[in-house]
Amino acid sequence: MTKRAVGSVLGQTLPASAILVEQDLHQAGAAATRDRGLRKVTTEWTAFLDSDDQFRPEHLAELMACAEETGADYVYSWYLPVGFGSDPLPHFGKPFDPANPTQTTITVLVRTELAQTVGFREPPPGALIDGERFGEDFLFTVECLAAGAHIVHLPKRTWIWNYHGSNTSGQPNRGDARS
Incomplete structure (x- = not known):
């Protein structure tokens, strides 16, 4: 899976x-894994991608163009669900x-300085949004917003979410997550 994900970044x-x-x-x-990786980033922008997903070829270009056009600090597009x-x-x-944030995913483009200031951590046990448990992805989004981020949704499907039944999102033992 990681090979496919990295290949999509290279393309x-x-x-x-x-x-x-x-x-x-x-x-x-x-x-913890995302935070550990994030601390090593030295570029102006960070784009996250889990090992079981992949970017479509225009993903980074579309998100960067949106950030430049809107002045956003954090841009998220959407996915094509597979499976x-x-x-x-x-x-x-x-x-x-911003007054009523909704769940996004972690496949975002965000200013590295903002992301490193906020960092990643697990949400408190039982944390809910719209009646459903939320994870570190949404907590990261909410904390970026609290830090003053201008967040923009690009309404395009620029990446692929490969659902295979063993994705770690929402599971207590999150297993082999990568960023």
Whole structure:
């Protein structure tokens, strides 16, 4: 899976200036693994991608263009679900509302300085949004917002979410998460 994910980064129309692969070898969880990797980033912008997903060729170019056009600090697009019958997060195309934030995913483009200031951590046990448990992805988004981030949703499907039944999102033992 990691090979496919990295290959999708290498195939971008806007080349990535660096690639960092961080593995959860000690099962510390997605938040700890993402945070450990994030601390090593030295570029102005960071784009996250889990090992079981992939960028479409225009992903980075589309998100960077959106950030430049809107002055955003944090841009998220949407995914093409593969292996899943419907979209479990029905927020595609809806502008981000800072007064009423909704769940996004972690496949975002964010200013590195902002991301490193906020960092990643696990949400408190039982944390809910819209009646459903939320994870470190949404907590990161909410904390970026609290830090003053201008967050924009690009209503395009620029990446592929490969659902295979063993994705770690929402599971207590998050297993082999990578960022």
